[in-house]
């Protein structure tokens with residue numbers, strides 16, 4: 001690795017597939033933990049497909065760089081999810097915009113939300129799927145069904161439901177909600193003092209500070225329209241649900257092809273066809289419309305803001321200015337596991 005100093009890399013987080021470190025230069029190094037789609041292919045997928053579906057300002061820059069395998073190994077050893085026998089050592093990684101940093105002059109406070117699925121599919125003949133959201137079906141399956149958080153609340157247009165879901169996320173220890181201060185992951189509950197340095201509040205009012213911070217998160221989600229866009233595509237790209245998709249898929253491919261190599265799919269063509277299809281739906285009047293959430297806007301304005309610019313600046317009622325950005329992470333091309341997803345769903349509802 002030429003320019004990046006390994007000693008200065010700080011662990012940020014990891015998922016199933018990648019581990020992420022922040023660098024000194026407001027970037028992150030995202031290293032694959034196991035063999036996956038080629039990194040260049042994923043970059044092209046994001047540039048050519050994802051950026052046609054969401055405003056490209058939600059996607060940070062991303063470059064593929066070569067990494068010394070010795071360095072990769074050292075970094076992978078910091079994983080909290082892999083056992084210590086590292087059996088895949090990548091030679092390439094992504095060097096990306098660090099979404100956790102806006103300014104070097106101020107404290108940077110970041111909240112990450114994994115929103116999951118915001119709608120229920122309309123699967124004929126499968127009442128469970130039209131009654132229970134996908135998140136709760138999977139929680140039940142994983143025997144973790146005590147969560148009151150429901151993605152359908154988060155993706156809804158009603159202030160009370162959005163607030164309730166954000167509040168619940170902040171209370172529960174799960175990877176659906178993460179908080180970082182200057183790129184360091186922190187426990188949200190123990191950070192009430194930190195909150196008061198972000199939201200202008202007296203320390204003794206830290207509980208109020210927390211509530212205001214959560215209101216701020218609701219407002220950011222609202223003004224950025226990111227969840228509306230995600231839900232819009234989720235419900236159109238997967239309206240048939242895996243049950244129907246898998247059956248359709250089998251009619252197009254040969255036996256044994258269930259986990260088809262993505263090289264055989266022309267994603268540009270797929271996205272073009274999809275965009276044409278939704279254009280027709282939109283002309284017919286059932287398209288995506290920004291819904292003004294009067295409740296939420298009024299409440300927040302009354303308590304917190306004088307003015308909110310869509311350029312990423314909030315003007316707070318005490319005269320100070322707050323900058324923000326909203327970004328999407330992990331928009332990779334996934335290896336399709338159609339048979340696995342189909343059987344997983346079947347196991348859950350049967």
Ligand SMILES: O=P(O)(O)O[C@@H]1[C@@H](OP(=O)(O)O)[C@H](OP(=O)(O)O)[C@H](O)[C@H](OP(=O)(O)O)[C@H]1OP(=O)(O)O
Pocket residue numbers: 015016017114138175334337
């Ligand atoms: O299916 P789910 O809802 O359990 O989602 C998995 C995620 O679990 P969680 O959000 O924690 O419940 C899971 O997330 P975590 O790694 O647990 O954060 C992965 O995103 C997994 O995808 P992949 O196997 O890495 O391609 C996800 O699996 P896929 O079903 O998308 O393959």
Ligand SMILES: Nc1ncnc2c1ncn2[C@@H]1O[C@H](COP(=O)(O)OP(=O)(O)OP(=O)(O)O)[C@@H](O)[C@H]1O
Pocket residue numbers: 012013014015016017018019020028030060096097098099100112178329330
């Ligand atoms: N560009 C970024 N800037 C800052 N933090 C990031 C960035 N990308 C990822 N992260 C952090 O690293 C964590 C793991 O990254 P990511 O979600 O890409 O992992 P993954 O293994 O691909 O996820 P999954 O388990 O869903 O497959 C994220 O949850 C987030 O906290």
